[in-house]
Amino acid sequence: MTLPQELEQKFSEIIGKYPPEYKKSALVPLLLYSQDALGKITPELVNEVARRVGVFPLQVEEVLTYYSMLHFPKPMGKYHVQICTNVSCQLTGGPELWELACKRLGLGHKEVSADGLISLEEVECIGACSWAPAIQINYDFHHFVTPEKLDELLDNLRQLQ
Amino acid sequence: MADLVKLTIDGIPVEAAPGSLLIEVARRIGKEIPAFCYYDGFSQVAACRMCLVEIEGIPKLMTACTQPVGEGMVVRTETPKLAEARKGTLEFLLTNHPLDCPVCDKGGECELQDMVFRYGASESRYVEIKHHHDEQQWSPVVYFDPARCILCYRCVRVCSEGMGVNALGVVQRGAYAEIAPNHTDHLECDECGACIDICPVGALTSDTYRYQTRPWEMNHVGTICTHCSNGCKTTLGVRNDQIIRGNNRDRSGINGEFLCVKGRYAFDFNESEERLTTPMIRKGGKLEPASWSDAVRFVAGKLKQLKEAGRQIGVVGSGRVTNEESYYLQKFARQVLGTNSIDHERSGDVVTLLDALAGRANALATVDDLYRAKAVLVIGSDLAHQHPLLHWQIRANWRHHAAHTYSVTAGPVREDQHTVAAIRAAEGAEMNALEQLRDKLSAESELAIVFGDSVKGEAVRQLVSFGDSLGIPVKYVCLVDYVNSRGAMDMGIIPELLPGYQSAAAAGLPVGLTLPQMLANEHLGALWVVNADPLRNTRLAAKEAFVIVQDLFLTATAQQADVLLPSASLYEKLGTVTNVCGEVQRLTKAAQTMGAKADLEIIGLIAKELGMASQMGPWITDKVFAEMQQVVAGYNVPLPVIATGGAAQTLPPAVKIGVETDPALIRSARDTQFTSGTLGSYSKKLDSLLESPGSLYQGENVLALATQ
Ligand code: SF4
Ligand code: SF4
Ligand code: SF4
Ligand code: FES
Numbered sequence: 001m002t003l004p005q006e007l008e009q010k011f012s013e014i015i016g017k018y019p020p021e022y023k024k025s026a027l028v029p030l031l032l033y034s035q036d037a038l039g040k041i042t043p044e045l046v047n048e049v050a051r052r053v054g055v056f057p058l059q060v061e062e063v064l065t066y067y068s069m070l071h072f073p074k075p076m077g078k079y080h081v082q083i084c085t086n087v088s089c090q091l092t093g094g095p096e097l098w099e100l101a102c103k104r105l106g107l108g109h110k111e112v113s114a115d116g117l118i119s120l121e122e123v124e125c126i127g128a129c130s131w132a133p134a135i136q137i138n139y140d141f142h143h144f145v146t147p148e149k150l151d152e153l154l155d156n157l158r159q160l161q
Numbered sequence: 162m163a164d165l166v167k168l169t170i171d172g173i174p175v176e177a178a179p180g181s182l183l184i185e186v187a188r189r190i191g192k193e194i195p196a197f198c199y200y201d202g203f204s205q206v207a208a209c210r211m212c213l214v215e216i217e218g219i220p221k222l223m224t225a226c227t228q229p230v231g232e233g234m235v236v237r238t239e240t241p242k243l244a245e246a247r248k249g250t251l252e253f254l255l256t257n258h259p260l261d262c263p264v265c266d267k268g269g270e271c272e273l274q275d276m277v278f279r280y281g282a283s284e285s286r287y288v289e290i291k292h293h294h295d296e297q298q299w300s301p302v303v304y305f306d307p308a309r310c311i312l313c314y315r316c317v318r319v320c321s322e323g324m325g326v327n328a329l330g331v332v333q334r335g336a337y338a339e340i341a342p343n344h345t346d347h348l349e350c351d352e353c354g355a356c357i358d359i360c361p362v363g364a365l366t367s368d369t370y371r372y373q374t375r376p377w378e379m380n381h382v383g384t385i386c387t388h389c390s391n392g393c394k395t396t397l398g399v400r401n402d403q404i405i406r407g408n409n410r411d412r413s414g415i416n417g418e419f420l421c422v423k424g425r426y427a428f429d430f431n432e433s434e435e436r437l438t439t440p441m442i443r444k445g446g447k448l449e450p451a452s453w454s455d456a457v458r459f460v461a462g463k464l465k466q467l468k469e470a471g472r473q474i475g476v477v478g479s480g481r482v483t484n485e486e487s488y489y490l491q492k493f494a495r496q497v498l499g500t501n502s503i504d505h506e507r508s509g510d511v512v513t514l515l516d517a518l519a520g521r522a523n524a525l526a527t528v529d530d531l532y533r534a535k536a537v538l539v540i541g542s543d544l545a546h547q548h549p550l551l552h553w554q555i556r557a558n559w560r561h562h563a564a565h566t567y568s569v570t571a572g573p574v575r576e577d578q579h580t581v582a583a584i585r586a587a588e589g590a591e592m593n594a595l596e597q598l599r600d601k602l603s604a605e606s607e608l609a610i611v612f613g614d615s616v617k618g619e620a621v622r623q624l625v626s627f628g629d630s631l632g633i634p635v636k637y638v639c640l641v642d643y644v645n646s647r648g649a650m651d652m653g654i655i656p657e658l659l660p661g662y663q664s665a666a667a668a669g670l671p672v673g674l675t676l677p678q679m680l681a682n683e684h685l686g687a688l689w690v691v692n693a694d695p696l697r698n699t700r701l702a703a704k705e706a707f708v709i710v711q712d713l714f715l716t717a718t719a720q721q722a723d724v725l726l727p728s729a730s731l732y733e734k735l736g737t738v739t740n741v742c743g744e745v746q747r748l749t750k751a752a753q754t755m756g757a758k759a760d761l762e763i764i765g766l767i768a769k770e771l772g773m774a775s776q777m778g779p780w781i782t783d784k785v786f787a788e789m790q791q792v793v794a795g796y797n798v799p800l801p802v803i804a805t806g807g808a809a810q811t812l813p814p815a816v817k818i819g820v821e822t823d824p825a826l827i828r829s830a831r832d833t834q835f836t837s838g839t840l841g842s843y844s845k846k847l848d849s850l851l852e853s854p855g856s857l858y859q860g861e862n863v864l865a866l867a868t869q
Binding site for chain 1: 327328329330331332333334335341342343
């Protein structure tokens with residue numbers, strides 16, 4: 001698979017950071033950058049990444065399905081809203097946020113809006129317990145989220161387009 | 162060796178090498194610590210928490226599968242606290258488990274069932290609905306029932322570490338984690354079934370065994386796999402004379418638990434409806450059923466008549482019958498029929514190798530040596546396909562002992578995953594390419610060399626001088642095709658040699674025809690074929706020749722028979738076979754097909770009919786073996802060793818054989834792991850797998866794995 005030139009450059013840069021015998025370690029960053037650059041991770045990309053870091057495609061799939069920030073085989077929306085309902089967030093209103101988001105967006109767990117703009121996911125702990133309830137939209141964290149704040153965030157997403 | 166560490170386990174003082182794992186040391190003194198994920202020989206994942214033990218001075222419970230022994234350690238393996246912890250672990254494992262033991266294949270030999278029984282975790286505090294995923298079929302062999310899986314990773318490790326196939330992985334996480342096959346919804350793999358056997362529960366099941374029976378309803382008969390020359394011990398599960406299962410979980414035999422797809426599943430030919438069960442005599446151009454006594458009388462009469470008329474009689478033996486049968490057959494041919502035209506399809510140049518090594522001890526590698534040698538060189542074979550056990554051994558040697566592997570092959574092979582140096586050389590050009598490895602190989606402390614049929618004749622001598630010139634101890638394996646191909650050579654199923662590599666010419670025997678010569682000889686009076694299919698793609702030049710065929714099936718050769726005698730399979734026989742490394746092993750009779758007879762008995766009956774019974778001696782395997790021990794050099798192997806299921810290696814002859822054989826007669830059938838000559842085509846299971854990656858030197862699964 002030929003990669004867009006920019007991504008190709010990024011790949012060399014990332015792989016170059018690791019000693020050749022540990023080039024497997026580049027796996028997660030390669031996948032994250034590819035997902036951002038290409039909008040989705042395709043089976044062809046899985047094979048390509050596997051070849052480059054010297055593992056089997058199935059091992060790439062293991063990593064892809066393990067991490068909630070990587071989406072495979074189904075791509076998520078341009079804005080991926082992740083709501084934590086693990087212990088700390090559960091005690092401070094996470095489940096309510098989750099229900100609200102479902103209702104507002106008309107989406108369920110790992111579902112994407114028809115226009116591909118927004119997707120929703122109920123996630124396990126995102127490491128922001130001290131600021132619970134917390135949600136994550138793409139790479140941005142939002143702390144002490146109230147229903148009002150969630151409304152506002154979702155409105156903003158619509159406007160961002 | 163470093164000083165032993167002293168510790169006590171459940172009050173018993175023990176000594177162990179530093180670094181040994183508690184679970185292993187405990188096992189040695191008969192304390193079986195429960196374990197799902199730990200499996201000796203594979204990496205540790207510490208995923209199941211069943212092996213918890215108490216160690217004095219450490220407040221938390223420790224996993225015995227990852228805990229090395231320590232000086233003065235006081236360990237307890239069964240306490241109320243541990244029982245409680247294990248019960249808790251089991252309760253977790255059962256949260257999503259379907260508890261469908263009554264219909265599960267594993268019931269009765271399930272490790273989870275045993276543990277739940279032992280720790281009494283029969284009640285659960287979980288009331289939530291169980292996750293469920295339906296059973297999936299991944300290949301003609303492998304089924305997966307995700308709900309039963311306890312995520313011990315054994316299957317993943319046996320496939321990646323053991324087999325080098327890497328066809329299984331774990332996708333998703335937490336409660337949703339699941340074993341997945343390498344091609345989304347199906348497997349493309351060796352279909353070896355190792356993952357199925359190693360699964361502690363009934364999550365992975367085989368097409369062959371699922372819903373067939375219960376383990377306690379079968380007899381478990383340990384015998385030798387009838388397919389390739391590696392000679393794996395396989396334990397057949399037999400019920401009412403029907404073979405239902407093949408595995409080797411008791412680890413008896415040279416292969417431990419290893420079996421390839423053929424040893425585990427390709428026994429189905431035995432029950433094939435195409436098995437011959439009645440002798441047939443050609444009448445008016447058609448094969449008509451006959452009684453055994455009529456058929457034997459007819460054969461004996463014809464042979465007598467042709468012999469008296471001075472006609473050439475050709476005898477074709479096989480790498481599929483026992484040593485006793487081969488020995489008896491050549492004795493009959495040479496002493497009773499007076500013909501030295503006896504041959505079989507030769508698949509490796511054993512004769513030249515043994516000649517070159519004559520008089521040397523420790524010059525032939527055993528299957529075990531391939532696991533222990535510091536370095537191994539593979540020439541001209543794609544072992545993973547052609548000699549699966551040898552591939553497994555060499556890979557395990559690399560995994561456990563960091564053995565150096567070298568390969569000189571025509572294309573990529575699976576050993577490339579770990580070879581120190583892989584050289585590509587066309588068949589026949591391997592010897593020149595070998596020079597490039599000279600420096601590296603001389604720096605090794607010892608070497609085992611495994612070579613295929615492209616190294617023959619002069620090249621074998623060159624190889625041995627190359628080995629000698631390295632200045633290190635070298636052992637050899639000459640690869641041959643089938644379960645007793647090596648034994649057929651040893652028993653003199655070639656016109657040039659008598660049993661034990663004695664020159665036939667020196668013994669005053671006339672020059673006999675080789676197999677191609679027999680087939681091409683227009684004057685041949687009779688051709689007697691025992692368990693071989695030489696006419697599958699050649700025509701017999703002697704159109705009028707009387708053709709006798711002993712076989713399990715109506716092969717291409719059998720179709721041309723004038724008399725067809727149904728023979729028993731190797732799973733229905735007693736006797737011994739000799740594997741590719743020259744190791745003699747004994748068979749156990751597992752099943753029986755009505756109407757078929759062991760080839761030894763068939764030959765015996767013909768001899769009796771000819772009035773030659775006393776000259777031939779009784780056709781009882783043990784009696785024939787006793788004679789072989791006297792007559793066949795190298796076969797005076799210790800009986801107790803093979804009688805108890807062990808393997809005894811034969812030595813090269815003491816003096817040079819001094820007989821040249823024509824290298825052009827040597828050609829391997831190049832079976833892959835999904836074929837097994839004519840026999841393989843009668844296995845429905847192998848047939849169903851023919852679309853699997855089967856061609857040699859494709860290097861599937863080979864990739865430059867990052868050094869770990
Ligand atoms: S059958 Fe053998 S090769 Fe296939 S997945 Fe199981 S262990 Fe791997
Ligand atoms: S399928 Fe069997 S061997 Fe594989 S992880 Fe599950 S329980 Fe273990
Ligand atoms: S490696 Fe050979 S002997 Fe062993 S199970 Fe496979 S075919 Fe049988
Ligand atoms: S056996 Fe020790 S954690 Fe599984």
